[in-house]
Amino acid sequence: MRSAYRVETVRAAEAELMARLPGGALMQRAAAGLAAACAGLLGRVSGARVVLLVGSGDNGGDALYAGARLARRGAGVSAVLLGSRAHQGGLAALTTAGGRVADDPFAVVPRADLVLDGITGIGGRGGLRPEAAAVARAARSSQAVVVAVDLPSGVDADTGRVAGEAVRADATVTFGTYKPGLLIDPAREYAGALRLVDIGLALPPVPDVEALQHADVARLLPVPAAESDKYRRGVVGVVAGSARYPGAAVLAVAGALRGGAGAVRYVGPAGEAVLAHYPETLVHGGPPGKAGRVQAWVIGPGLGDTPGVEEVLDSDVPVLVDADGLRPLDPAAVRARSAPTVLTPHAGEAAALLGVAREEVEAARLDAVRELAGRYGATVLLKGSTTLVAAPDADVPVRANPTGTPWLATAGSGDVLSGLAGSLLAAGLRPRDAASVAAYLHGLAARRASRSAPIAAHDVASALPGAWRDVTG
Numbered sequence: 199m200r201s202a203y204r205v206e207t208v209r210a211a212e213a214e215l216m217a218r219l220p221g222g223a224l225m226q227r228a229a230a231g232l233a234a235a236c237a238g239l240l241g242r243v244s245g246a247r248v249v250l251l252v253g254s255g256d257n258g259g260d261a262l263y264a265g266a267r268l269a270r271r272g273a274g275v276s277a278v279l280l281g282s283r284a285h286q287g288g289l290a291a292l293t294t295a296g297g298r299v300a301d302d303p304f305a306v307v308p309r310a311d312l313v314l315d316g317i318t319g320i321g322g323r324g325g326l327r328p329e330a331a332a333v334a335r336a337a338r339s340s341q342a343v344v345v346a347v348d349l350p351s352g353v354d355a356d357t358g359r360v361a362g363e364a365v366r367a368d369a370t371v372t373f374g375t376y377k378p379g380l381l382i383d384p385a386r387e388y389a390g391a392l393r394l395v396d397i398g399l400a401l402p403p404v405p406d407v408e409a410l411q412h413a414d415v416a417r418l419l420p421v422p423a424a425e426s427d428k429y430r431r432g433v434v435g436v437v438a439g440s441a442r443y444p445g446a447a448v449l450a451v452a453g454a455l456r457g458g459a460g461a462v463r464y465v466g467p468a469g470e471a472v473l474a475h476y477p478e479t480l481v482h483g484g485p486p487g488k489a490g491r492v493q494a495w496v497i498g499p500g501l502g503d504t505p506g507v508e509e510v511l512d513s514d515v516p517v518l519v520d521a522d523g524l525r526p527l528d529p530a531a532v533r534a535r536s537a538p539t540v541l542t543p544h545a546g547e548a549a550a551l552l553g554v555a556r557e558e559v560e561a562a563r564l565d566a567v568r569e570l571a572g573r574y575g576a577t578v579l580l581k582g583s584t585t586l587v588a589a590p591d592a593d594v595p596v597r598a599n600p601t602g603t604p605w606l607a608t609a610g611s612g613d614v615l616s617g618l619a620g621s622l623l624a625a626g627l628r629p630r631d632a633a634s635v636a637a638y639l640h641g642l643a644a645r646r647a648s649r650s651a652p653i654a655a656h657d658v659a660s661a662l663p664g665a666w667r668d669v670t671g
């Protein structure tokens with residue numbers, strides 16, 4: 199599991215540790231880890247050209263001390279000072295080690311092998327200032343590997359917002375813990391590959407944001423016991439599709455069949471299309487209440503205006519509501535349910551539920567998912583470049599999905615996801631686990647199917663067993 203903590207918590211843990219260590223020890227730990235990571239990226243340090251972008255705070259200090267370490271190993275290191283001041287100890291260490299201060303950033307940045315972004319870290323507010331932005335652009339268009347110190351400068355550590363320009367890094371070396379912004383778009387996109395340097399912080403047991411990894415997902419996946427039969431493994435009911443959108447029913451069933459439930463019960467007008475693709479489905483013309491027992495419902499994909507949402511919400515089993523099912527959704531009705539509810543909106547649907555503009559949700563995904571989960575008393579999976587999953591209880595960490603790929607932005611892929619998540623719910627996973635495991639497998643399946651080429655939603659569904667095997671492998 200990758201755990202991320204807000205700046206306030208990181209600062210408190212740093213203060214507590216600094217009080218017990220000799221002055222500057224923490225910065226030395228950070229700089230040592232940073233220099234080692236840079237050396238790894240450079241391959242050969244001696245003779246390498248390294249440029250440090252140095253802001254006025256301790257983030258710049260880290261860059262300067264790491265630069266000093268690289269200079270001692272034979273790198274040619276120049277510092278570009280972009281703040282009103284620079285960390286004095288760091289600057290002295292750099293010059294003592296043979297590094298120098300560059301007068302003209304545009305003379306050194308284009309020829310660099312590695313650029314270290316130490317403009318701002320967790321103390322940064324807002325986007326890059328104009329001068330820093332111009333230098334960051336020069337770094338981006340050079341051949342250099344751009345390494346962000348702690349965070350790409352210009353991104354918001356707590357929310358992942360990017361208000362203005364920010365450094366686009368190939369890699370980010372972060373200290374003590376991940377920060378939420380490193381796991382959530384749009385900031386995540388600026389961070390590149392992530393590396394965590396342990397500096398010995400003691401952090402609270404519950405993080406603000408977390409990201410599952412293979413081992414976590416493997417632990418959560420349902421495994422049929424020897425004595426399982428299809429009913430004991432769980433039956434998932436899928437209410438989806440309409441005369442106009444029969445394909446949504448097929449895709450939701452496709453996801454549900456690969457999610458670990460023992461059987462899929464389809465309810466709706468697209469039974470013929472579903473059976474043509476998946477003869478193993480139990481098909482019922484409706485209504486849902488007469489379809490037979492299920493352990494979880496999925497309702498919404500391609501439903502159009504077909505009624506049925508209220509009836510399904512009245513049931514006493516977990517219900518996942520997606521797409522068209524989200525439109526008529528009343529917070530009071532969801533809150534009053536005796537069993538858990540999972541909502542799976544994309545940014546547009548989330549915006550409609552919250553009564554705000556879509557752009558507002560996209561810029562502040564973490565706030566939006568928390569707000570929706572609180573308002574509806576439901577687990578909310580907000581789809582997008584980083585899919586987020588929030589539980590109704592605000593003290594439970596939000597899960598950021600690390601496996602997404604832009605190729606997933608294709609018609610019908612959400613239907614596969616809701617079927618998959620509903621199937622995991624029926625198999626007995628808790629709502630937050632079902633939603634986040636589904637997002638994880640779905641992203642992995644898309645990457646597997648795509649390998650950098652366009653894919654269709656049914657390719658994602660077909661790749662799910664392979665993704666499952668990758669995780670449990």
Ligand SMILES: NC(=O)C1=CN([C@@H]2O[C@H](COP(=O)(O)OP(=O)(O)OC[C@H]3O[C@@H](n4cnc5c(N)ncnc54)[C@H](O)[C@@H]3O)[C@@H](O)[C@H]2O)[C@@H](O)CC1
Pocket residue numbers: 212213216224225226228253254255256257258260281317318319320321322323324325326327347348349352373397
């Ligand atoms: N506190 C600690 O114990 C440690 C801190 N470390 C480093 O210290 C960093 C935090 O240092 P600081 O608190 O000094 O803060 P930063 O260095 O992140 O930034 C604060 C400085 O940048 C200026 N600034 C803010 N927003 C700006 C913007 N958009 N453009 C330009 N300048 C801006 C501020 O006026 C201030 O001078 C961490 O990110 C990490 O890199 C590490 O050395 C590990 C130990």
Ligand SMILES: [K+]
Pocket residue numbers: 257315316317318319346347348349350351
């Ligand atoms: K930085």
